[in-house]
Amino acid sequence: MCGIVGLLVRNQKMRDSIGELMLPMLIGMTERGPDSAGLAIFGEPVNANERKFNFFAGTADFNWAQFAQDFDKQFSTKSSSAPKANHLVLTTTAAPDLVKAWVKQQYPQLHLLSVGRSMDIYKDVGTPAEVAARYDFKNFKGTHLVAHTRMATESAITPAHAHPFTAGEDWCLVHNGSLSNAHSLRRKLEHLGIEFETDNDTEAACRFLQWRMREGDDLETALNKGFEELDGFYTLLMGTSNQLALVRDPFGCKPAIIAEHPDYVAIASEFRSLAHLPDIKNAKVFEPSPKEMYVWKL
Amino acid sequence: METLNFDLDKKPLREVNQFLHGDAASLNGKSIVIENPNGAHNIAVGLKADVDVTIKGHAGYYAAGMNQLAKVTIEGSAGSGVAENMMSGVVHVKGFASNAAAATANGGLLIIDGDAGLRCAIALKGADVVVGGSVGSFSAFMAQAGNFVILGDAGEGLGDSIYEAKIFVRGTVKSLGADCEEKTTSAEDRKILADLLIKAGHSDVNPDSFQQYGSARTLYHFHVDNAGAY
Numbered sequence: 001m002c003g004i005v006g007l008l009v010r011n012q013k014m015r016d017s018i019g020e021l022m023l024p025m026l027i028g029m030t031e032r033g034p035d036s037a038g039l040a041i042f043g044e045p046v047n048a049n050e051r052k053f054n055f056f057a058g059t060a061d062f063n064w065a066q067f068a069q070d071f072d073k074q075f076s077t078k079s080s081s082a083p084k085a086n087h088l089v090l091t092t093t094a095a096p097d098l099v100k101a102w103v104k105q106q107y108p109q110l111h112l113l114s115v116g117r118s119m120d121i122y123k124d125v126g127t128p129a130e131v132a133a134r135y136d137f138k139n140f141k142g143t144h145l146v147a148h149t150r151m152a153t154e155s156a157i158t159p160a161h162a163h164p165f166t167a168g169e170d171w172c173l174v175h176n177g178s179l180s181n182a183h184s185l186r187r188k189l190e191h192l193g194i195e196f197e198t199d200n201d202t203e204a205a206c207r208f209l210q211w212r213m214r215e216g217d218d219l220e221t222a223l224n225k226g227f228e229e230l231d232g233f234y235t236l237l238m239g240t241s242n243q244l245a246l247v248r249d250p251f252g253c254k255p256a257i258i259a260e261h262p263d264y265v266a267i268a269s270e271f272r273s274l275a276h277l278p279d280i281k282n283a284k285v286f287e288p289s290p291k292e293m294y295v296w297k298l
Numbered sequence: 299m300e301t302l303n304f305d306l307d308k309k310p311l312r313e314v315n316q317f318l319h320g321d322a323a324s325l326n327g328k329s330i331v332i333e334n335p336n337g338a339h340n341i342a343v344g345l346k347a348d349v350d351v352t353i354k355g356h357a358g359y360y361a362a363g364m365n366q367l368a369k370v371t372i373e374g375s376a377g378s379g380v381a382e383n384m385m386s387g388v389v390h391v392k393g394f395a396s397n398a399a400a401a402t403a404n405g406g407l408l409i410i411d412g413d414a415g416l417r418c419a420i421a422l423k424g425a426d427v428v429v430g431g432s433v434g435s436f437s438a439f440m441a442q443a444g445n446f447v448i449l450g451d452a453g454e455g456l457g458d459s460i461y462e463a464k465i466f467v468r469g470t471v472k473s474l475g476a477d478c479e480e481k482t483t484s485a486e487d488r489k490i491l492a493d494l495l496i497k498a499g500h501s502d503v504n505p506d507s508f509q510q511y512g513s514a515r516t517l518y519h520f521h522v523d524n525a526g527a528y
Contacts, residue, residue, distance in 0.1 A: 251416070252434060271356045271375070271377065272336060272338065275337050276336070285356070285374075285375060285393075287394060287413075289434070
């Protein structure tokens with residue numbers, strides 16, 4: 001079991017309180033996923049020549065100031081950084097490949113969560129309420145988000161195994177379910193030069209879609225190939241800089257429920273997580289059909 | 299009729315369910331209203347008194363499961379397994395129902411005004427199910443007894459490996475499961491269908507607009523052609 005949560009805020013006035021709107025949704029999914037939680041939040045993109053790097057340190061007493069200083073010295077730039085406990089968002093004009101190589105060599109203990117212009121990723125072990133408090137999810141501002149509560153069944157409980165997973169810039173995915181052919185999929189993708197960070201089954205789905213899109217498929221084509229290749233149970237929720245997308249496996253083994261309202265689109269594994277949204281009584285609440293793709297654009 | 303109100307924002311569901319599991323004689327004929335269900339699981343499960351329960355909103359998983367005698371009305375949608383293993387009584391979902399509605403239900407009537415998800419009436423054992431909308435794939439899988447009326451369409455694999463349950467579909471069927479075939483509706487079956495339509499509030503719907511499906515009974519017995527497999 002796991003819980004998924006998605007929220008896209010259409011009403012511009014409500015975007016400053018997206019964190020507050022989301023929090024009861026995430027906590028509502030605690031019974032489905034009490035061991036870890038994660039969230040990808042999308043907001044105004046940084047300048048086209050900049051990238052946001054999200055790092056996870058594993059311990060809360062990491063010296064982020066020293067890291068930022070070393071970074072600026074190495075790249076002769078003035079980066080801006082926003083540390084929060086064991087998490088840092090660093091915005092810089094330095095080239096991603098060079099940044100990745102330097103961090104890997106100089107700070108091997110850091111885990112790079114994401115690179116992009118509009119997305120930040122937070123994920124950690126603990127109950128959804130604990131993780132949300134650790135990173136102050138409640139005060140997040142933005143346009144849309146994807147979140148997850150995890151009950152691990154396939155692989156270890158670590159921050160790296162928590163969702164969301166990313167595949168390329170400003171693209172992430174959360175998963176409720178389990179894949180039975182994750183290992184064979186992984187072997188196939190590794191032969192094609194795709195690198196994996198964990199043995200998580202969701203990462204296999206994520207890397208598969210990443211590979212298809214790298215080969216030129218759009219999201220819809222990639223997902224249609226996913227229906228053929230992915231064997232198992234899944235509800236997948238994906239976020240990009242300007243949209244959310246949802247699919248359920250052809251057997252509808254894993255749940256999802258959607259509330260469409262003029263002010264927002266909210267998605268969750270169960271209605272429990274939607275019940276407290278404003279004016280939910282007037283939202284169109286429905287269950288997505290299996291093997292169909294649902295997309296909401298900003 | 300005496301009406302009692304419970305607000306799940308204020309009272310734990312367990313206490314409400316325990317009240318509903320109290321002495322049947324003192325509950326008989328009472329009317330219970332449950333406010334703010336907010337998708338909670340297991341609302342009004344295991345009732346065994348002739349009591350009227352109204353759930354004012356969306357219910358979570360297994361609402362009115364194992365129902366006996368009670369009439370439970372859900373004024374919103376229902377999560378997975380609504381009225382699962384119902385023995386008698388009536389469960390009425392005014393919105394849509396998720397997967398496995400009326401799974402293994404032995405008796406009673408489940409009315410769903412909207413659509414039902416996948417595996418509706420799976421392993422049905424004698425209850426009646428009337429769906430105002432459409433049903434998802436693999437519905438009536440291994441259904442043994444009872445009547446299953448679908449006013450809309452049915453998904454893939456309808457009635458796979460069905461025993462003696464009767465299925466009536468007004469719309470289209472995407473595909474039939476193994477050993478499920480079209481049937482000619484007898485006068486007796488037409489009466490069953492007509493009565494169920496009236497009970498479910500569809501008296502305006504013509505029973506003759508339905509196609510009946512049931513078991514071809516080819517899976518009932520060992521087929522000698524398969525002997526070589528052993």
